Amino acid sequence: NAGVTQTPKFRVLKTGQSMTLLCAQDMNHEYMYWYRQDPGMGLRLIHYSVGEGTTAKGEVPDGYNVSRLKKQNFLLGLESAAPSQTSVYFCASSSIAYNEQFFGPGTRLTVL
Amino acid sequence: AQSVTQPDIHITVSEGASLELRCNYSYGATPYLFWYVQSPGQGLQLLLKYFSGDTLVQGIKGFEAEFKRSQSSFNLRKPSVHWSDAAEYFCAVGVSGNQAGTALIFGKGTTLSVSS
Numbered sequence: 643n644a645g646v647t648q649t650p651k652f653r654v655l656k657t658g659q660s661m662t663l664l665c666a667q668d669m670n671h672e673y674m675y676w677y678r679q680d681p682g683m684g685l686r687l688i689h690y691s692v693g694e695g696t697t698a699k700g701e702v703p704d705g706y707n708v709s710r711l712k713k714q715n716f717l718l719g720l721e722s723a724a725p726s727q728t729s730v731y732f733c734a735s736s737s738i739a740y741n742e743q744f745f746g747p748g749t750r751l752t753v754l
Numbered sequence: 755a756q757s758v759t760q761p762d763i764h765i766t767v768s769e770g771a772s773l774e775l776r777c778n779y780s781y782g783a784t785p786y787l788f789w790y791v792q793s794p795g796q797g798l799q800l801l802l803k804y805f806s807g808d809t810l811v812q813g814i815k816g817f818e819a820e821f822k823r824s825q826s827s828f829n830l831r832k833p834s835v836h837w838s839d840a841a842e843y844f845c846a847v848g849v850s851g852n853q854a855g856t857a858l859i860f861g862k863g864t865t866l867s868v869s870s
Contacts, residue, residue, distance in 0.1 A: 646797075675857055682763075684844065684862035685798075700857060732797060741848070742788065743858060745797035 644668055646746035648733050654752045655723045663718040663749050665733030673736045674716040675700075675743065676708060678729040685732065691716055723753045756781045758847050760861035767835045768869050775830040775864050777845030786848035787828040788858065789819055793841045801843075804828065815839070840868045 649664040665674065672693050677685040687700030689708040697708045705727060707719045716735075720727060730750050734743040757780045767773050779785060786805050790798040802813025809821040819830045828845060842865050846858040 682862060685860040687857045690857050734798075741786070742800050742803055743798075745790075745799075747797045748795075 646733055646735055646744050648731075648746040648749050650749060651747065652750050654754065655720075656754050657724060659723050660719070660721050661723065661751075662720075663731055663733075663751075665716045665718070665735075665746060666714055667716075667733075667735040667744070668714065669735060669737070669744065670713070671735035671737050671744075672713075673738070673743075674710065675734045675736075676706070676716065676718045677732045677734065678702065678727075679732060679748075680729050688718065688731075723751075725753045727751065728753045756785075756847065756859055758845055758859050758861040760843075760845055760864045762864045763862075764865045764867070766867040766869055769837050770834050773830075773832045773835045773839070773866070775843050775845075775866070777828045777830065777861060779826050779828065779845075779847045781826075781847060784823065787819075787821060788846040788848070789813065789817070789828070789830050790844045790846060790860075791815075791841050792844065792863075798844065801830070835866075835868055837868045837870065840866055842866070 646667045675690040676688040686702045691697045691710040694713040709717045730748050732748050733746040736743045759778045788803045789801040792798045801817050802811050804811045804821050811819050817832050842863045844863045845861040848858050
């Protein structure tokens with residue numbers, strides 16, 4: 643039982659490049675989330691999903707897109723990376739609303 | 755709007771001393787309350803949670819937290835801190851009807867340093 647996994651762990655991009663971060667969970671959770679963590683800012687919600695095929699915007703969605711084609715996977719895309727998107731990205735999942743969220747180990751992204 | 759405040763950005767405690775990390779929230783009803791810990795370079799791990807019932811909640815690693823409705827607080831405590839407790843601690847609130855739907859609202863975190 644791996645819990646929540648994230649791929650890749652580290653990535654360096656140049657401004658304007660695109661990439662996709664993959665989150666996978668093996669707990670059969672309905673809800674999945676993408677956060678970004680910046681120094682002094684805590685965790686801020688980017689997008690979330692309440693089930694397969696559904697996604698919604700969080701607090702800071704601009705510049706990101708997401709997809710949830712399979713229940714166990716939640717993808718976060720950056721179409722044209724900007725230096726302001728340099729951050730640590732965390733994926734999380736939960737079984738029901740307002741309940742404990744299980745976090746992945748994070749992806750450290752640097753945009754030059 | 756709902757919010758979570760952790761007033762202390764950084765706290766240093768001597769090993770063996772007691773610890774209290776503060777958390778205040780802004781919400782009309784009783785929310786779901788959580789404390790998470792993040793070790794350097796790691797993801798977040800749940801320490802404890804409060805949904806209802808006894809307002810004193812026990813968690814892992816010897817931590818406890820007390821919900822005080824009158825003060826809108828959910829402070830985290832530990833009677834004797836170990837060097838391995840050095841980490842960043844996040845308080846989080848789960849509320850219904852918030853703008854982000856079903857997600858949690860996190861405080862900005864408190865960094866705990868432990869001195870020998």
